[in-house]
Amino acid sequence: MPLTNPSLTHLNARGEAHMVDVADKPESRREASASGLIRMQPETLALLAEGGLPKGDVLATARIAGIQAAKRTHELIPLCHALALSKVAIDFELDEPESCVHVTATCRLNGRTGVEMEALTAVSVACLTLYDMCKAVDKGMEIGAIHLDTKTGGKSGDYRREEARGERAVTPSFIESAASPIVTGEGASGEVSVGQRGDIAAPCIRVKCLAELRERLGVGDVTVPVDRLASSDVAGLKTALKALDARFEGLDQGRVLCAVNQVMAGDATPLTDNDEVAFFPPVTGG
Amino acid sequence: MIRVQQRVFDVGDEQRALLEARRDIGAVVSFTGLVRDFNERPEVQALTLEHYPGMTEAALGDIVEQAQSRWPLQGVTLIHRIGRLAPADPIVLVVVASAHRRAAFEACDFIMDYLKTRAPFWKKEHTASGDYWVSERDGDHDAARRWEMSS
Numbered sequence A: 001m002p003l004t005n006p007s008l009t010h011l012n013a014r015g016e017a018h019m020v021d022v023a024d025k026p027e028s029r030r031e032a033s034a035s036g037l038i039r040m041q042p043e044t045l046a047l048l049a050e051g052g053l054p055k056g057d058v059l060a061t062a063r064i065a066g067i068q069a070a071k072r073t074h075e076l077i078p079l080c081h082a083l084a085l086s087k088v089a090i091d092f093e094l095d096e097p098e099s100c101v102h103v104t105a106t107c108r109l110n111g112r113t114g115v116e117m118e119a120l121t122a123v124s125v126a127c128l129t130l131y132d133m134c135k136a137v138d139k140g141m142e143i144g145a146i147h148l149d150t151k152t153g154g155k156s157g158d159y160r161r162e163e164a165r166g167e168r169a170v171t172p173s174f175i176e177s178a179a180s181p182i183v184t185g186e187g188a189s190g191e192v193s194v195g196q197r198g199d200i201a202a203p204c205i206r207v208k209c210l211a212e213l214r215e216r217l218g219v220g221d222v223t224v225p226v227d228r229l230a231s232s233d234v235a236g237l238k239t240a241l242k243a244l245d246a247r248f249e250g251l252d253q254g255r256v257l258c259a260v261n262q263v264m265a266g267d268a269t270p271l272t273d274n275d276e277v278a279f280f281p282p283v284t285g286g
Numbered sequence B: 001m002i003r004v005q006q007r008v009f010d011v012g013d014e015q016r017a018l019l020e021a022r023r024d025i026g027a028v029v030s031f032t033g034l035v036r037d038f039n040e041r042p043e044v045q046a047l048t049l050e051h052y053p054g055m056t057e058a059a060l061g062d063i064v065e066q067a068q069s070r071w072p073l074q075g076v077t078l079i080h081r082i083g084r085l086a087p088a089d090p091i092v093l094v095v096v097a098s099a100h101r102r103a104a105f106e107a108c109d110f111i112m113d114y115l116k117t118r119a120p121f122w123k124k125e126h127t128a129s130g131d132y133w134v135s136e137r138d139g140d141h142d143a144a145r146r147w148e149m150s151s
Helices: A042-049 A058-071 A116-134 A211-217 A234-244 A246-252 B011-019 B055-070 B101-118 B138-149
Strands: A028-039 A087-095 A100-111 A142-152 A204-209 A221-225 A257-260 A263-265 A276-280 B002-005 B027-034 B044-051 B073-081 B083-085 B090-098 B121-127 B130-133
Touching: A028 A116, A042 A087, A042 A100, A042 A116, A058 A087, A058 A100, A058 A116, A087 A116, A100 A116, A116 A142, A204 A211, A204 A234, A211 A246, A211 A276, A211 B121, A211 B130, A221 A234, A234 A246, B002 B055, B011 B027, B011 B073, B011 B090, B027 B101, B044 B073, B055 B073, B055 B101, B073 B101, B090 B101, B101 B138
Parallel strands: A204 A276, B002 B073
Antiparallel strands: A028 A100, A028 A142, A087 A100, A204 A221, A257 A263, A257 A276, B027 B090, B044 B083, B044 B121, B073 B090, B121 B130
């Protein structure tokens, strides 16, 4: 790491904390990966692996938590900027010999500031969520070794942590931020979805396509800015989606159901900022 | 008690847990759904169950609540599995306990009919001739509608 003139950029000339003005910095592609781990009893890890914990799908929940945390880093770390992340990927590796879960987060954006805090926050919160999901059976779990692995882009140059201990090569699978396919089943993790990111600051509707519909349209998750909606309801959202991408014409083919914030809904159901809208085929459980 | 899980369940264990230390229960009815090796196509080798976490639990909770409001029930256990399952694997379990058998039979039937048509689960079957998503059945909707007419 080229540390020619190390100084604390969050302190001004008088030593007071301040937020760095990034308006004049050039935009570049920034990426950062961080990792950490949570140690637990072998029995807890076994339960986690077989989906036997009382709170349900532990890894899927921790993945969503990590992605959400990355997006909200600026609300937690006082001098962090709000960033429109283009990608967040969270990966888990169950390590039986060490009796722990390795958590890796990778964040990316084109912008003026680095994303290492986002990656570190994502790992931390994913670990905390793992703790919460498993604490009913194991209160002695220990979170540790949270650190930055790599960072690319920006004035301070690239950084790669020395591979001191553990030569684990982690290749995180990318999924779109805002686009965490909540799918449980075979090959669920890291499923790639095509997402259209709106400006993160603008009010947005989060759209999910599930099961057969996701495969038929080739779209998992999409974020649509509220101001793209002709009318503030599901019908308006469908029109906006079709204007965005012709594949959404498929929403009119066959019977497609809809839920708003996880409650069954119809074309006339009103929508507001940050609503979650899911489209899916008729259900076939039981 | 409602659970969505990948791991297998044991009908006996679940029923014993529901009845444990209870002396007011006069009838317990249980239904187990299994993976068949034939469906829309023959030679089903496996199936994968996808669901919509969050909404699934809410939908199942709502169905059980409706059953409890229609019949005097002493206890309900509802377990649905997700992930990849093989023929003969159990998928779903409903155990209903009541003071009298009629309520237990009917509530169990009702919960399965509503689960089939209202809970966000989707099956993809893997067969010798390829994978496909299972389509809905009219019969399931007819079955669920019986309860609307009688209420």
